[in-house]
Amino acid sequence: MIGGYVARRILALIPTLFFASLIVFFTIRLIPGSVIDLMLSQNDGSASGLPRAQLEAALGLDQPIYIQYFRWLGSLLLHGNLGNSLWTGTPVMDEVVHRLPVTFELGAMALVISLSIGVPIGVYTALRQNTIGDYIFRTVSILALAIPGFWIGTLVAVLPALWWGWSPPISYVSLLQDPVAHLVQLLIPALILAMASSALIMRLTRTMMLEVLRQDYIRTAYAKGLPVRTIMARHALRNALIPVITLIGLLAPLLFGGTIIMEQIFAIPGMGLLLLEAVGNRDYPMITGVFLITGIAVIIINLLVDLSYGWFDPKVRTR
């Protein structure tokens, strides 16, 4: 039953992804300044010396755009090939697969941090509604939502250097080289990324807990003699977290947007940096590939979110 459901969901993704690829494929070519202009303006590049027409032909850009699209789509469907970078000639798929884990790691770290900050504080503020603690956390959460991440990110990157001559590590250390240094390096951007999302999670958890705590079944739990701790953990939190799970699905694209900026500020070679470079270079296949893979990742996360409802909310399971 659950297998059939997943299969149906995945089938339903195909048209979505098809349209997404179509839109990305066409719109990126609308960015002013084509890749050919860029290449011709750089005399030292690999393409130097070739006349414009030849360059276009070599890159396959002389064809009408819909032909280009179907070629791209054909090789994707038949060979799982996303094309090659216009500049370096490396397969887009290799590049993306190489970069995806870091971005995913950064996003996942931010999400874990947001949940482990947002949920407990949300519960705390609901239990202490309208006390000083509640008031302070609510105010802080508004601040966290209002302050842009890139601003904090820039400050964190620049101020310690000015004040103490210390700056966050700039040269990237991979997980295999030195796991600890790697995690420490990702921690600061992950914390900054988590700022806004933990505030959102906290506020939603608080609202939902207040709602759940008014329910009759909570009174039943008290009437059984259960201690508050058990009532929260077993009876309240699970019901209160159902909308929070939905929020996680919605946060996924937001966090990805955030990682692009953090990767740039903290020089982390993930999908975000790849995308920025690709856009700067008008590397069309690379841009399309990054968007497509990101889109698939976001959709998979949302699929997982939907599946987890079954665990949280039994009404969904039997449907």
Added chain:
Amino acid sequence: MASTPLLQVRNLTTQFGSGAGAFTAVNDITFDVNAGETVAIVGESGSGKSVTALSILRLVPTPPGHIVAGEVVFEGIDLLKLSDAEMRAVRGNRIAMIFQEPMTSLNPSLTIGLQIAEPVNLHKGMPWNMAYKKAKELLERVRMPDAQGRLNTNPHQFSGGMRQRIMIAMALACEPKLIIADEPTTALDVTVQAQILELLKELTHETGAALILITHDLGVVARYADRVCVMYGGKIVETADACDLYERPMHPYTRGLMASIPRLDQPAGVRLVPIIGQPPNLAQLPPGCAFNPRCSEAAERCRRDTPNLMKAGDGHSHACWMVPHG
């Protein structure tokens, strides 16, 4: 009765709010419940029945509610003096409660097996697998078909009547000495109501548990209760043995309630006589007897002095100036 009652409620007073908006929902009430007996509390909506029940278990939402005076002596111990932990050991264990809304009183995301096994695990220290076995037995006792198969299902698959059976199983889990049922059948179909009440009567009888049955249906009282407390505006205005109350209702409010129930010996088509007027606003009770604006027998004194419960015969008391006592 020679032995001391199981539960002695003395001068219990519960208020809501503070300052100008404060009102007394339960006003200086006193009653006893003996071991194994069924005491009904009847009264119109808002008369303070639920707040009385919640006050006994100290479950009144605070704020806005506070128990401001009185004693709730259960098995010789004043519950109002217990620590929170001691009180938790009473709830669901020695005293269990069944609520009015079976559709919302069970947790939608937990299995009924867990919800019934929970008090057994908590109070009897039974490991979960044993507690689940007990839960299955309890479901069989409330005549749930396919009890074993139902343990792992969630409440939304059950009808209101079935859910109330589950609530009863949960209440019986630790073999409490007292069960408080707050309008356990009001939300159910008429045919199901009788089944649930019969079940409750039978099971309390088997286990020897006393029952406080809150209802606004005097027909239910006649069939199931040993004794009755009639509440009006947060006070008990009359209390008597059930039969006695039916034969000799004394307080004008009780007589009004009696007149408003359909009787089998009444020719069909005879109009019921409801009590005229609105239930009182607790924040602005009239001086004197709270019932005086609606009472056809009200006199000068009723608007000046507040009557308290006074004996009017064997086990029969009422709070009315105009009806003879003794």
